[in-house]
Amino acid sequence: MRSQAVATEDTDLRAPISAAAPAIEVEHLSFSYRDRRALDDLSFTIRGGALFGFLGPNGGGKTTLFRVLSTLAPPQNGRARLFGYDLAGSTLEVRRRLGVVFQHPSIDEKLTVAENLAHHGHLYGLTGAKLRERIAVVLDQLGLEERRGELAQTLSGGLKRRVELAKALLHEPQMLLLDEPGTGLDPAARRDFHNVLTQLREIRQVTIVMTTHYMEEAERCDTIGILHQGRIVASGPPAELKARVGGDVIVIHTPVPDVLIRELAQRLQLEATVVDGTVRIERPCGHELIREVVEMFRDRIDSVTFGKPTLEDVFIHLTGHRFVTESPASAQ
Amino acid sequence: MTTTAIQAAASLWWREITRFRRQRSVIIGSLVQPLIFWVLIGWGFNASFRPSGMPRGVSYVQYFYPGVIMLVLLFTAIFSTIQTVEDRQEGFLQGVLVAPISRATVVFGQALGGTTLALIQGLIFLALAPAAGIWLSAGAIGAAAAIMVVTAFALTSIGLIIAWRIESTRGFHLIMNSILVPIWFLSGAFFPAGGAPAWLGWIMRINPLTYQMAALRRALYLGHPNITGPIPRFALTIPVSIVFAIAMFALAARVASRSTVA
Numbered sequence: 001m002r003s004q005a006v007a008t009e010d011t012d013l014r015a016p017i018s019a020a021a022p023a024i025e026v027e028h029l030s031f032s033y034r035d036r037r038a039l040d041d042l043s044f045t046i047r048g049g050a051l052f053g054f055l056g057p058n059g060g061g062k063t064t065l066f067r068v069l070s071t072l073a074p075p076q077n078g079r080a081r082l083f084g085y086d087l088a089g090s091t092l093e094v095r096r097r098l099g100v101v102f103q104h105p106s107i108d109e110k111l112t113v114a115e116n117l118a119h120h121g122h123l124y125g126l127t128g129a130k131l132r133e134r135i136a137v138v139l140d141q142l143g144l145e146e147r148r149g150e151l152a153q154t155l156s157g158g159l160k161r162r163v164e165l166a167k168a169l170l171h172e173p174q175m176l177l178l179d180e181p182g183t184g185l186d187p188a189a190r191r192d193f194h195n196v197l198t199q200l201r202e203i204r205q206v207t208i209v210m211t212t213h214y215m216e217e218a219e220r221c222d223t224i225g226i227l228h229q230g231r232i233v234a235s236g237p238p239a240e241l242k243a244r245v246g247g248d249v250i251v252i253h254t255p256v257p258d259v260l261i262r263e264l265a266q267r268l269q270l271e272a273t274v275v276d277g278t279v280r281i282e283r284p285c286g287h288e289l290i291r292e293v294v295e296m297f298r299d300r301i302d303s304v305t306f307g308k309p310t311l312e313d314v315f316i317h318l319t320g321h322r323f324v325t326e327s328p329a330s331a332q
Numbered sequence: 333m334t335t336t337a338i339q340a341a342a343s344l345w346w347r348e349i350t351r352f353r354r355q356r357s358v359i360i361g362s363l364v365q366p367l368i369f370w371v372l373i374g375w376g377f378n379a380s381f382r383p384s385g386m387p388r389g390v391s392y393v394q395y396f397y398p399g400v401i402m403l404v405l406l407f408t409a410i411f412s413t414i415q416t417v418e419d420r421q422e423g424f425l426q427g428v429l430v431a432p433i434s435r436a437t438v439v440f441g442q443a444l445g446g447t448t449l450a451l452i453q454g455l456i457f458l459a460l461a462p463a464a465g466i467w468l469s470a471g472a473i474g475a476a477a478a479i480m481v482v483t484a485f486a487l488t489s490i491g492l493i494i495a496w497r498i499e500s501t502r503g504f505h506l507i508m509n510s511i512l513v514p515i516w517f518l519s520g521a522f523f524p525a526g527g528a529p530a531w532l533g534w535i536m537r538i539n540p541l542t543y544q545m546a547a548l549r550r551a552l553y554l555g556h557p558n559i560t561g562p563i564p565r566f567a568l569t570i571p572v573s574i575v576f577a578i579a580m581f582a583l584a585a586r587v588a589s590r591s592t593v594a
Contacts, residue, residue: 070430071429071430072426072429072430072592073592092432092433093432095430095431095432096432098430100426100427100430102423102426102427104422104423104426105422105423106423106424106425106426106427107424107427108347108351108424109422110350110351110354110355111347111350111351115347115350118343119343119344119346119347120427120431122339122340122342122343123340123343123344123428123431123432123433124431124432125335125336125339125340125432127339167427
């Protein structure tokens with residue numbers, strides 16, 4: 001209860017700023033590495049209080065966008081503002097308002113949980129009684145009180161991620177920025193982490209922006225932006241995006257996708273596409289079609305799957321590419 | 333510097349000390365190596381090796397002793413700045429880089445940490461002076477400690493210049509060893525400039541570490557200036573050492589501000 005009272009009070013203090021400006025405004029942002037364009041003329045706005053997710057496969061530009069928004073990499077072209085503060089011009093103002101959770105741990109393994117938090121607090125100008133109070137609050141919010149004296153290296157992956165979150169929340173940021181929060185966690189720990197995030201949003205109004213390549217993580221966001229080859233190819237609430245895919249999705253595994261496509265067009269006037277060797281049909285009331293298709297091409301079909309569109313289907317629908325998610329661990 | 337910056341630097345310093353205390357092997361490791369050098373080279377050469385230009389009445393063990401202290405400072409500086417490379421690899425540094433403090437503040441904290449560790453190691457080594465037949469006065473200890481601080485700050489800053497630009501610890505070791513060890517070797521730690529060939533003498537004269545070495549030598553023999561032989565005086569060595577340390581720190585801060593490796 002105490003922690004809630006503290007959190008509410010602080011939210012009130014900061015409310016005027018977040019009400020005045022959107023959480024993030026990005027205009028014509030581009031970013032290139034030597035020979036590769038990672039972000040290509042991005043423009044978007046994220047409203048205060050949102051739970052926004054950037055969904056995309058590895059290499060889609062998420063990590064670069066995260067690096068720019070977290071102020072690790074300065075924007076090369078275009079501009080980005082956080083609560084009205086320019087990322088390039090008012091970096092320190094931006095940093096004060098931002099709590100960052102990295103994909104790779106940023107805690108010191110040789111320090112205890114409490115020492116990690118104290119050190120982090122010092123970097124953000126917190127000291128003395130205020131610092132002790134904030135440490136107590138975040139440890140309580142994240143259920144880490146009993147671990148406060150333990151060395152970080154002795155904690156499980158899920159608990160470490162919680163310490164990362166505790167650290168990011170310590171200085172009461174207006175926005176939390178998370179890079180692939182579910183990566184490296186088993187499904188149970190991932191669910192647990194997201195429940196904690198949801199609770200935090202209820203306790204204090206904080207804007208949450210994350211990058212992810214997990215569909216179920218993206219589903220939990222109230223708005224998502226789909227990143228592909230450095231561009232946002234679509235954004236909106238997950239349900240709205242899924243509605244863009246025409247009804248149901250039928251995927252046919254076949255040794256002869258091209259033949260099937262041609263015949264589907266000729267004999268059933270059906271528009272289908274080949275994605276990664278499978279034939280996809282997007283269509284309302286798809287179940288009625290399955291029987292017909294299977295009977296007609298029985299000997300050329302290995303299997304048929306049928307389902308309501310997922311965010312993965314949205315991605316395929318928009319880009320014509322399969323959503324490749326392998327080897328997130330190989331990132332630098 | 334603002335209060336927040338001082339506090340942030342202090343916290344980075346504190347963190348380095350805390351880590352150090354928890355890694356006993358490292359403490360011992362960075363002392364044992366110079367100690368072995370001193371025992372093997374110092375006593376091994378003591379009877380047979382007398383570089384020309386070495387002052388009379390000084391044994392080689394004695395001559396080499398301040399050089400070994402310098403080596404302790406050097407190894408500790410290398411060790412402590414390797415932490416910066418590891419911090420980047422392990423991810424700790426990214427959290428520091430998004431905090432609302434300048435890179436110069438971060439570098440200052442890191443340099444202070446390295447300096448403190450080097451000073452502690454140097455003071456431990458200073459306790460061995462009687463084994464070299466050097467009896468230190470309180471003034472000598474104070475002066476030596478002050479010079480060790482300035483020297484360690486410079487060496488740590490050099491380490492940070494490299495550490496902020498390089499990605500692997502292996503590369504860091506290579507570069508540090510190929511830069512710092514020759515600088516140490518040609519600082520008068522091993523043999524005096526007076527007896528060296530002219531061209532080598534000139535290299536030693538433009539080597540900044542020569543002045544810190546000379547300052548340390550004079551500090552250890554505070555009150556007995558004729559024992560140290562013909563080396564630069566405090567009036568020259570102290571300003572040179574301080575200016576060099578500040579310059580190296582400024583360079584490290586500049587490199588860190590531009591680094592986008594993390």
